[in-house]
Amino acid sequence: MLEQVANGKLTKWLAPSMRVGWSMVETVLLTAAAVGIGLWLRPEDPMTLDADFRWILLVPLVIAMRYGGLVGVWAMLCLIGCWYVLKTSGLYAQQSFPEGAMLGGLVFTLVAGEFSDLWRVRLMRADSAASYSLERLKNLTQRFVLLRLSHDRLEENLLTKPYTVRDALFRLRSLALEESSDTALPAGDDLLGILAEYCQLQRAALYPCRDGVIDDRPVAVLGENRPLEKDNSLLAYAMENQLLAHVQQEKEESYHGAYLVAAPISNSAGKIIGVLVVERMPFLSVNFENLQLLSVLLNFYADVVYAGKDTHLLLERWSALPFQMARELVALGRLREEGKVETSLTLFVADDSEQAGLILDALARGLRSLDLAWWVSDRTLLIMMPMTGVSGLEGYVLRTEQWLQDEFAFMSLRQAGVRFFYRHMDTRSTEVQLAELLEAGGV
Structure with missing residues (x-):
């Protein structure tokens, strides 16, 4: 019994959902059943109108508490109809209509119906609130599970790739690379060291490539490597498609290279200047994220x-553009094209104003690790922000405005006299995008 009350089965039976047709039919049947029982127990007074307590009034009272006041009134009408049927049949022929009993029954029925309707609404509200809370709890539980799984996956990734793309690009930029193309793969040893550290390479070699032909002599070697396998099918696939290839992409099941x-290693013009071959690396490092980082670097x-x-086109159009920024603009534009x-x-x-000039000087001094600045003119500053998308730029602007409030008591850049x-x-030409930005600033 208690279990039925707890899970709501008894409540649904005592106070079912309102169905007008069935409730009216049930009222007629209950009223007829009560009168029939009265005919069996008290043939001379089946509606107990002359008894000390009029038991027949319990029928509309129960109906009102079960379905509400409106159906309770219908139960009273059915009871009055039963009285007229019995009077017609001769049971109450000498008795006048019991106005007091029927009026009192109607009042009791309305009171019980109002009580039922009130608590039915309260229960519906409580049930809706409980359902909403349960739904929110389920959503929070699912998010917690996803967060826990993401945390576990992040820990697993950090075991195999404890570095970010930002760190790798910063290390690669900091190398003292030669700017001329006279040396084949300059700073190749440093590059291979960074790749070994960030991509977990164990045995690898860098080979220069001239006019599509790979040189047999490596410029940098990591570990003990075999001589170059020019007939290697994986290497041929990578050179033909100018894409990074690994053993899981190999179509031939008999590959034993x-x-x-x-x-x-190809520049933005599509010219292959070298190739990297890897003979050994950890099994867990052969994954999409690690290989993508290798390709980016x-x-x-x-x-x-x-x-x-x-790069030369950018420098010819804007001679004051720093050479390093021009190179990296082209490089980052290519990486953006590849998504x-x-x-x-x-x-x-x-x-x-003097205040605006001081703010520009402060912005130029407060560059982040990968950012580069170009003073287009004395009053115009261009900042290149790699690894920065929509959310990253919004965060930068919010931090800048907060800094303005703290240091200069300005609420925004525009109020400080600095247009932004x-x-x-995107995937368009770097020259076109840079020209659009400078034109928007009136430069």
Whole structure:
């Protein structure tokens, strides 16, 4: 019994949901059943109108508490109809209509019906609130489970890849790379050391490539490697498609080559300047994230080391553009085309006030680790922000405005006399995007 009360089965039976048709039929049947029992027990007074307590009035009272006041009134009408039927049959022929009993029964029925309707509404509200709370609890539980799984996956990833793309690009930029293309793969040893540290390479080699032909002599070697396998099918696939290839992409089941990964080193112009072959690396490191990081670093290295045609076009159009920024703009534009790295360009234009000039100087001094600045003019500053998407740029602007409030008591850049323009680099030409941003700032 208690179990039925707890799970709501008894409540649903005592106070079912309102169904008008069935409730009216049930009222007629209960009233007829009560009168029939009265005929069996008290044939001379089946409706107990002459008894000390009029038991027949319990029928509309129960109906009102079960279905509400409206159905309770229908029960009283059915009871009055039964009285007229009995009077017609001769049982109450000498008795007048019991107005007091029927009026009192109607009042009791209305009171019980109002009580039923009131608590029915309260129960519905409580049930709705409980259902909403249960739904929120389920959502929070699912989010907690997903967060826990994400945390566990993050711990697993940190065991195999404890570095971020931002750290790797910063380390790669900090290398003292030669700007000319006279040396084949300059700073190759340093590059291979960074790849070994960030991508967990154990045995690998860097080979220069001239006019599509791979040189047999490596410029940098990590560990003890075999001589170059020019007939290796994995290497041939990577060179033909100019894409990083690994053993899981190999179509031939009979592949028994020495290389696990083969990655061409190509600049933004599509020229292959070298190739990286990997003979050994941890099994857990052969995953999409790690191989994508490897490809990003190689592409960035190629564009930073070798200033291609796009870089020279930028320098010819804007001679004051720093050479390092021009190289990296082209490199980051290529990475954006491949959907790997997001980059934002911000332009600050100050008015003639001294305060605005001081703010621009402070912004130029407060660059982040990967950011580069270009003073387009004395009152115009362009900042290149690699690894910065929409949310990252919004955070930068909010921090800048908070800094303005704390240091200069300005609520925004515009109030401080500094106009702000930005562009998120897309797949279009870097020159076109840079020209649009400078034109928007009136430069």
